Structures are given as C-alpha cells and as structure tokens.
Amino acid sequence: MSALPAGARRRTILLLVLVIAAGVGGRARADNCQLTVLANDMIQYNARSLQVDASCKLIELTLRHVGKQDAHVIGHDWVLARTADVAALTNRGAAAGFEGGYLPADDKRIIAATKIVGGGESTTITFSTALLVPGGDYSFFCSYPGHSSMMRGRFLFTGTVDVASTRATGADPAAPSH
Numbered sequence: 001m002s003a004l005p006a007g008a009r010r011r012t013i014l015l016l017v018l019v020i021a022a023g024v025g026g027r028a029r030a031d032n033c034q035l036t037v038l039a040n041d042m043i044q045y046n047a048r049s050l051q052v053d054a055s056c057k058l059i060e061l062t063l064r065h066v067g068k069q070d071a072h073v074i075g076h077d078w079v080l081a082r083t084a085d086v087a088a089l090t091n092r093g094a095a096a097g098f099e100g101g102y103l104p105a106d107d108k109r110i111i112a113a114t115k116i117v118g119g120g121e122s123t124t125i126t127f128s129t130a131l132l133v134p135g136g137d138y139s140f141f142c143s144y145p146g147h148s149s150m151m152r153g154r155f156l157f158t159g160t161v162d163v164a165s166t167r168a169t170g171a172d173p174a175a176p177s178h
Contacts, residue, residue, distance in 0.1 A: 034060045039076035039142070041067030041119065043150045054134045054159035063114045064122040071118030076142045077101060078114045080127075080155055083139040085109040090141070090148045102143040116144060132157045 033056035038046040052059055063078045065071075075098075081089055089109060093102040101116055112127035132138065134157050142151035 033058060034062075036062045036064065037078055037140075039063060039065045039067070039078075039117075039151065041069045041074050043074065043142075043147055045078075045140075045142070045151050045153060047153055049154040049156060050140065051156040051158060052129070054129070054132075054157055056129055058126055058128055059112075060124060060126045061112070061114070062122055062124040063117060065117045065119050068119040071116050071121070072098060073118070075116040075118050075144050076147065076151065077116045077144065078112075078140055079103065079110060079143050080112040080138060080140050081109050082111075083137045083154075086139050086141055086148065086152070090143060093143045094145055102145060111138070113143070129157065134159055 033052060035050055035052070037050070040046075061078060063076065065076050067074060069075075079089070089103065089107065092104040092107070093100075096102055096104060098116070101113065103110060103113060111131050112125060114123045114125050117123050136157060138155035138157065140153050140155050141148040144151075
C-alpha cells in the first residue's frame with residue numbers, strides 16, 4: 001500500500017509526466033528547425049543545450065526576454081559561434097558597445113546573432129546551416145558584458161548533411177566553419 005493518498009498519487013504522476021514532457025534536462029530539440037529560447041532577469045537561458053538535425057537548411061530562432069528589466073540594464077541576445085571563438089568574440093565585442101550589440105562588426109566567426117532585447121521583448125532570426133558541420137563544436141551565448149559565463153550552452157548539429165544540396169548551395173560540408 002502506498003504512503004500517498006490516491007489523489008496525491010495522481011497529482012504526482014501527472015507532475016512527473018509534465019516534467020518529462022517539458023524536457024527539464026535543459027535541452028531543447030527542434031525537429032521542425034524552429035527554436036525558442038527564453039532569457040530572464042536572473043541572467044539565465046532556459047536551456048543549456050539546443051539540438052537541430054542536419055536536415056534543417058534554415059533555422060528559425062526566437063529569443064524571448066521574459067524578465068522586466070530594460071535592454072540597457074539587463075539586456076540579452078543569442079549568439080552562435082564555434083566554441084573556440086566565444087572568448088575572443090566576447091572580449092572584442094565589449095568595444096562595440098550597446099549600439100554595436102556587444103559584438104565585433106562583420107566578424108566571420110559569428111554564425112548567427114539576434115539583436116539585444118529587454119524584458120517583455122522578443123526577436124526572431126532565420127539563419128542558414130551552410131556553415132555548420134554535423135558534430136562540430138558550437139556554443140551559443142549572450143554577448144552582453146558579464147553574461148557569457150552564465151548564459152552559455154552547447155549547440156548540437158546532428159545527423160548527416162545531404163551532400164547534393166550542399167553542393168547546390170556552394171557549401172562544403174567538410175570545411176571548418178568560421
């Protein structure tokens with residue numbers, strides 16, 4: 001006999017099902033090539049990793065700042081780059097200031113980036129996967145000064161690339177991404 005009354009057992013089971021369905025493990029997966037990332041006033045993203053299948057040719061990413069602070073106070077963006085490039089991008093980005101999105105202008109190491117948004121705001125970008133290699137080492141981060149150490153995660157590009165379609169777009173699936 002269970003120590004919980006029947007009503008409490010049902011609520012517990014329902015809660016567990018909802019937790020599993022919500023993917024509490026900190027990973028978001030996009031089978032349909034669309035991602036939504038939430039950011040808050042506690043300087044956090046809602047996901048520590050994002051996974052997209054290599055069959056996606058374009059990715060649509062929406063960043064929603066669910067906090068209340070203005071973009072100049074606690075603004076957030078979402079930037080994708082090779083993991084090896086993140087430190088250099090955050091260091092060089094500080095010189096660009098708020099108006100430059102705290103990112104070096106026209107830097108080829110930036111694969112994708114949203115604008116900086118404040119509480120209650122959102123922004124959506126669409127970017128090509130032509131520069132991504134399945135299994136490559138990619139990270140996403142917030143470029144706002146001081147945020148990248150806490151607002152950072154792995155970007156997993158998995159599966160195999162359709163070589164015929166990459167040839168049609170001029171991308172080399174074996175080439176390193178910059």
